[in-house]
Amino acid sequence: MISADLGKPLHSNLDLSISGLVIERSERILCDNFSCVVKAGEVARIMGENGAGKSTLLKVIAGILQPLEGQIFFSGEDISYHRDMLHRELLYLGHHAGIKAVFSVAENLNWYCPNQTSDAIELALDVVGLAGYSDTPAHQLSAGQQRRIALARLWLTDKKVWLLDEPFTALDVKGVAVLEAKIKQHTDAGGLVILTTHQALDDSLSVKEIKLV
Amino acid sequence: MTYSSFFYSEILAIFRRKQDAVNALVFFLLVITLFPLGVSPSKEFLQPAAGGIIWCAVALAVLMSVEGMFKEDYNDGSLEQLVVSGLYLPVLVLLKLAVHWFAIMLPLLVLTPILSQMLFINWEILWVLILTLILGSPALFLIGTIGAALTVSLRRGAVLMLLIILPFYLPVIIFSTGAIAAAQVGQPYNGQLAILGAISLMTLTLSPIMAAVSIKASVN
Numbered sequence: 001m002i003s004a005d006l007g008k009p010l011h012s013n014l015d016l017s018i019s020g021l022v023i024e025r026s027e028r029i030l031c032d033n034f035s036c037v038v039k040a041g042e043v044a045r046i047m048g049e050n051g052a053g054k055s056t057l058l059k060v061i062a063g064i065l066q067p068l069e070g071q072i073f074f075s076g077e078d079i080s081y082h083r084d085m086l087h088r089e090l091l092y093l094g095h096h097a098g099i100k101a102v103f104s105v106a107e108n109l110n111w112y113c114p115n116q117t118s119d120a121i122e123l124a125l126d127v128v129g130l131a132g133y134s135d136t137p138a139h140q141l142s143a144g145q146q147r148r149i150a151l152a153r154l155w156l157t158d159k160k161v162w163l164l165d166e167p168f169t170a171l172d173v174k175g176v177a178v179l180e181a182k183i184k185q186h187t188d189a190g191g192l193v194i195l196t197t198h199q200a201l202d203d204s205l206s207v208k209e210i211k212l213v
Numbered sequence: 214m215t216y217s218s219f220f221y222s223e224i225l226a227i228f229r230r231k232q233d234a235v236n237a238l239v240f241f242l243l244v245i246t247l248f249p250l251g252v253s254p255s256k257e258f259l260q261p262a263a264g265g266i267i268w269c270a271v272a273l274a275v276l277m278s279v280e281g282m283f284k285e286d287y288n289d290g291s292l293e294q295l296v297v298s299g300l301y302l303p304v305l306v307l308l309k310l311a312v313h314w315f316a317i318m319l320p321l322l323v324l325t326p327i328l329s330q331m332l333f334i335n336w337e338i339l340w341v342l343i344l345t346l347i348l349g350s351p352a353l354f355l356i357g358t359i360g361a362a363l364t365v366s367l368r369r370g371a372v373l374m375l376l377i378i379l380p381f382y383l384p385v386i387i388f389s390t391g392a393i394a395a396a397q398v399g400q401p402y403n404g405q406l407a408i409l410g411a412i413s414l415m416t417l418t419l420s421p422i423m424a425a426v427s428i429k430a431s432v433n
Contacts, residue, residue: 063297064297087297087298090297090299092294096289096290098291098293101289103229110218111218111219112218114215
């Protein structure tokens with residue numbers, strides 16, 4: 001019996017469930033009575049047209065915006081008012097991913113992931129295709145490269161819940177493939193990913209589609 | 214992200230953007246120079262007015278530097294990252310403020326003795342002036358940060374922030390110039406200094422929390 005317990009991934013009971021969420025933005029109702037459940041090992045993709053409220057929904061889950069009504073549960077705990085429990089396990093990448101222009105690439109990552117060695121950071125930069133850029137100021141890089149700095153955090157974190165807002169924007173084909181592989185690895189290890197994208201995702205990812213109406 | 218990595222990044226950021234601090238200091242210098250040139254360079258005018266002149270210039274320079282404190286973080290999305298980092302936001306605000314206070318006030322305190330010679334402040338009074346600056350300036354930063362956090366998402370927030378915050382600077386300016394005036398006529402000034410310290414302590418307890426609430430409202 002003990003060995004069966006040991007075999008289980010650490011966060012096997014991780015799940016995020018949303019019930020009866022109502023989101024208002026500029027006096028317009030974006031989500032009306034929206035509910036969904038995302039479990040560990042799942043990739044949830046929020047579907048919807050431009051302006052349907054995909055990014056807003058991610059921000060509400062992350063606790064940046066407040067919903068009008070509704071409840072959010074994380075692993076069975078009600079986090080509708082205090083997201084502290086979720087924040088401990090959360091990595092959120094929004095439209096502006098929090099990359100400081102005055103910092104070099106490595107300094108940006110050091111700030112977010114202070115416990116990582118410089119070797120680990122070099123390795124992550126290598127994977128996202130920024131090898132050799134670690135001392136370059138971020139403002140000298142292109143939009144796609146800046147995006148890659150933020151994405152490199154995915155390789156340096158042990159957070160279980162990823163909320164990714166359009167992670168594939170400004171990435172080239174190879175970058176998309178690398179990121180998809182990382183997302184697959186993360187969910188296989190018991191992580192949970194909620195993302196928005198207009199891009200067709202690879203079939204190897206088991207994607208749960210959530211429609212916003 | 215941890216508190217120490219945030220603190221280190223703030224020091225690095227302010228070092229990389231030193232022109233902001235330099236701008237505030239040059240502004241401070243220019244405002245003070247306006248008075249001898251614009252009103253009168255005589256000792257009869259400048260000596261009694263010196264405390265007021267320096268304190269008004271400090272208040273404006275601090276306001277100017279605090280105003281943009283969250284701007285960059287708001288634009289590049291790091292403010293959102295702070296909100297979701299799981300760290301206690303008021304502490305982050307306080308750390309950021311501490312870095313800004315050192316970056317502005319240390320060079321300003323170094324400049325003060327030179328400027329006070331220009332305004333005929335003698336050495337005994339200079340110490341009182343420096344004491345009021347050390348005790349009173351934290352309150353200026355702490356009050357200003359609430360305004361900065363409130364107006365960070367507005368496109369033309371600078372003027373609005375000035376209008377919101379300046380009235381709250383009045384008590385600090387009144388008591389610090391009061392202390393200097395009392396010292397100049399040889400009266401005790403401990404009371405005014407105590408009140409300055411009290412104002413700073415009160416804002417220290419309230420302002421980080423209020424700024425954190427304002428930040429959460431602004432990142433919407």
